[in-house]
Amino acid sequence: MQPKSEAELADCLAAAKHPMAIRGGGTRPIGRAVAGEVLSTAALTGITLYEPGALTLVAQAGTPLAEIEAVLHAENQRLPFEPMDHRALLGTNGTPTIGGVVAGNVSGPRRIQAGAARDSLIGVRFVDGAGTVIKNGGRVMKNVTGYDLVKLMAGSYGTLGVLSEVSFKLLPEVETCACLILEGLSDQSAVAALSRALASPYEVTGAAHTANRGGRSRTMLRLEGFAKSVAYRTDALRGVLAEFGEVEVISDPDLVRQMWKDQRDVTAFAGQTGDVWRISCKPSDGPTIGAKIKGEVIYDWGGGLIWALVGEGHDLRKTLGAFGGHATLIRASEATHARIPTFHPEPAPLAALSDGLRRKFDPKGILNTGLMATAMPAA
Template structure:
């Protein structure tokens, strides 16, 4: 099924006699494979409103992400939350859609400074499990009463409703960017250095560390963006801050962009056998957690608050980690791994009860991606 309008989408959901597998571009095969008829949102495509002066974009959910980014680039603007492209990591095809980005709350390295996808959502339109069209929010940030459906839909993976349209705040592209590279730090030293940089007045917009970088040695990466003179000054100041280490500044725009795509899309783990886990934690806990993981390869992002880990197929990262303040998600794994280990981190009983109650409220028949987030 591939609706072309919101009305068709509502009619298809209302008439459904069984489970629906909701799919955007089909690029993120995370969670249990939903049984039932495939419902694709790609027909709901196109920008319906773009006001560059107001930094506002309204777009149908099935619009390819590349089309959205191209439209923004024409006016020198961007999605500040820097959504990741999962295709290389997961070995999938298709085109990421803006609705899929919102449904999974996909956010990249800039999240640590600018915020996540949900922080840039102004409004949503969606169809719930009964076929009712709902809308929440608008074109400006404002306080709401009742359910904040805008935030609720971000990261719900199509289990509460099928997005038909989203409104987003966008931001200007910076004039230039630079990357400070520090070589040879241990994981603990890198987390300390990233925290120092993020706590500095130099407006760092990315902080990542690879224990084994492209050249085979540890590298810590710090990104700064803005006006050229400001970037030049801040790059120098950060180099001075870490002058006790092997530090250098990269100012070539293409090299900087390529380096941060490498981080954003976790290219370090592409085409390597094994399961890939995504661990969210307190940055200061990261070195201890990775020591317990004994991973085959690692990448730290968000100053250490996000860990990407490659483990042998079928290895349960959560057992190796033990109890910790965060969560671990199996992002890439075989069907056997997903069934045996589960994909999403188990929720505390009280939170699980709230989640189940919300799904029953918005999808009383339990037909929208059933079981996807419980496995």
């Protein structure tokens, strides 16, 4: 099923009597396979409003992300949140869409400086499970009054409604970039160095560390902006980091962009055997959590995001125990996904709130049913 307009989408959902598997570009099949007829947003395409002077863009949900980025690039602008491309990590094909980015709240290394996808989202249009078209937010940057459904839809994975249109605030593109590198640091020292840099006034836009698991660790910091500013901040930040060891500087913008694209897309784990987990935590807790993981570990967001490659079928949540964050199973076999919930269990009050929202927005229980369930059904 592939509606060609929002009205057709609303008719499809109003008439639906059985579960629907919502699909955008098909590049992020995270979690258990969802039963039901596939409902694709691929035909809902096109940029419906772009005002470079106002730094705002509105696009239909099925619009390819590459198309949006090309249009923005021509005006020397960009999406602030650097969305990850999951295709290499998950071994998928297809075309990433802007609706899929919003549905997964997909954000990259620049989140530490520019925020997540939801922080740049200023408006949404979507169709709920009853076939009702709902609009929230707007097409310009302003405060949202009433219920903030804009933020609610970001990261809901199509379980509350099917996005038809999204609106974003934008940022100017950067002139150049540089990367500072420290080699051989322990996880503890690396996170301390990243924290020191992030607390400095030098506007770090990337702070990552690849742990030493049978190789040499690497700690990276990214600076972006006007050429003179980047040069000044690079020299200043080298001084801040001097106590952690020798600092190498890479100033070739093309090389720096490729390095951070690889970091963003976790290409180090692409094609490797094993399950991939994504752990969100306090940066200061990162090294302690990382030390419990028997496998390869990559830190991002100054230590607040951990990517872990572990043995197949291993329930990493049991290994980590209780901590102030959450662990998401991103890549695993169908058998593992059938046994281990994809998303971290919620505290009872939050779970009750989530269930209530789903019943309100999807009264027939047809939208990606069970995708975000944190308890497995009885055998």
